[in-house]
Amino acid sequence: MKKSYTTNLYIALVHYPVVNKNGKIIASAVTNLDLHDISRSARTYGVRAFYVVTPLSDQKELVEKIVLHWLEGPGARYNPKRREALELISIKDSLDEVIEHVRENTGDFPKTVVTSAGHSPRNISFKRFGEMLQDGTLYLLILGTGWGLSENFMAEADYVLNPILGNTDYNHLAVRSAAAVILDRLFGKRE
Amino acid sequence: MKKSYTTNLYIALVHYPVVNKNGKIIASAVTNLDLHDISRSARTYGVRAFYVVTPLSDQKELVEKIVLHWLEGPGARYNPKRREALELISIKDSLDEVIEHVRENTGDFPKTVVTSAGHSPRNISFKRFGEMLQDGTLYLLILGTGWGLSENFMAEADYVLNPILGNTDYNHLAVRSAAAVILDRLFGKRE
Numbered sequence: 017m018k019k020s021y022t023t024n025l026y027i028a029l030v031h032y033p034v035v036n037k038n039g040k041i042i043a044s045a046v047t048n049l050d051l052h053d054i055s056r057s058a059r060t061y062g063v064r065a066f067y068v069v070t071p072l073s074d075q076k077e078l079v080e081k082i083v084l085h086w087l088e089g090p091g092a093r094y095n096p097k098r099r100e101a102l103e104l105i106s107i108k109d110s111l112d113e114v115i116e117h118v119r120e121n122t123g124d125f126p127k128t129v130v131t132s133a134g135h136s137p138r139n140i141s142f143k144r145f146g147e148m149l150q151d152g153t154l155y156l157l158i159l160g161t162g163w164g165l166s167e168n169f170m171a172e173a174d175y176v177l178n179p180i181l182g183n184t185d186y187n188h189l190a191v192r193s194a195a196a197v198i199l200d201r202l203f204g205k206r207e
Numbered sequence: 208m209k210k211s212y213t214t215n216l217y218i219a220l221v222h223y224p225v226v227n228k229n230g231k232i233i234a235s236a237v238t239n240l241d242l243h244d245i246s247r248s249a250r251t252y253g254v255r256a257f258y259v260v261t262p263l264s265d266q267k268e269l270v271e272k273i274v275l276h277w278l279e280g281p282g283a284r285y286n287p288k289r290r291e292a293l294e295l296i297s298i299k300d301s302l303d304e305v306i307e308h309v310r311e312n313t314g315d316f317p318k319t320v321v322t323s324a325g326h327s328p329r330n331i332s333f334k335r336f337g338e339m340l341q342d343g344t345l346y347l348l349i350l351g352t353g354w355g356l357s358e359n360f361m362a363e364a365d366y367v368l369n370p371i372l373g374n375t376d377y378n379h380l381a382v383r384s385a386a387a388v389i390l391d392r393l394f395g396k397r398e
Contacts, residue, residue: 022374037286049240053381060373060380095228097379141398181396182251183213188288189251190244193387196380200388201397205372207332 022062024149026156028114031070033169034162044162046075051082053192055101061199066104067114079107126154130173138176142201159191213253215340217347219305222261224360225353235353237266242273244383246292252390257295258305270298317345321364329367333392350382
């Protein structure tokens with residue numbers, strides 16, 4: 017099979033450990049359209065793989081069921097384009113498993129990049145990240161669900177990507193929208 | 208109330224007339240997450256209003272029910288940020304009604320801009336459209352659901368926005384993702 021990726025980027029969508037509205041650490045539920053939208057964006061922008069991270073066995077079964085419907089079930093005949101996107105999905109228990117999976121497949125550990133509304137010394141701009149992605153290093157972009165990734169989790173990442181700024185004081189994009197905008201800023205061809 | 212918009216752009220999400228997989232003209236069903244995701248993107252990027260267009264009365268009732276839940280129902284207390292986004296939504300029967308609504312509120316008819324995978328003499332680049340939005344003219348960006356806007360409908364628009372190119376030969380973003388990417392290309396602050 018022809019390789020579908022054109023970049024050195026992996027994406028992980030994390031459902032644990034994330035925080036809820038009150039800052040408590042929870043495992044969030046998987047959302048069907050997160051799988052569809054983010055895999056379609058990942059495929060459009062040449063991402064290597066899209067990892068869905070949850071330790072809950074019923075949630076892992078749900079993801080498997082959705083993916084198989086479009087890869088091998090009625091969905092594959094109904095919409096082959098959807099298959100090309102959803103085949104990027106791998107389900108993992110934890111971020112450690114994701115990183116180990118990349119290492120097994122490539123021999124390299126990816127550098128980790130989280131997204132955040134705040135600023136820190138580890139922050140990098142979209143422009144800088146775009147340049148870093150050109151030098152052969154593998155990167156794993158980590159997106160949180162719920163009200164975002166837990167603080168401890170964020171502290172362990174190698175880099176923090178600057179927040180997406182629109183042009184108002186409102187900054188509450190859906191994770192599906194944020195994923196698309198980040199990929200477009202890194203890889204999109206503007207014309 | 209402080210005005211929330213910072214641009215001269217309106218968005219319309221059209222559920223009729225659109226085409227299905229086989230090119231037949233249909234009225235598509237409203238998707239709950241289209242309302243949430245596109246209104247959050249619209250609010251983040253300072254869009255003036257987000258019109259949801261469908262002639263079907265049960266679909267209009269569904270949209271009203273969802274919007275009211277977040278504007279005045281339990282959702283308003285649970286997540287006030289969601290209210291700020293969903294209050295941008297207006298439900299209309301047709302694109303003519305949308306255009307008339309803009310005229311009633313502003314005294315001006317907006318120019319219409321559709322999105323398409325193809326190229327035509329009416330095509331404009333993202334850069335050009337961004338410049339056009341600075342001169343005081345009002346614009347209405349029209350997004351199709353299903354397999355896209357009908358051909359007759361497209362032919363009547365003032366402008367056709369260039370397709371979003373990623374960096375592969377795959378180009379099948381969700382309409383929710385496409386809306387976010389278009390707004391970010393037009394108005395996003397990259398840093």
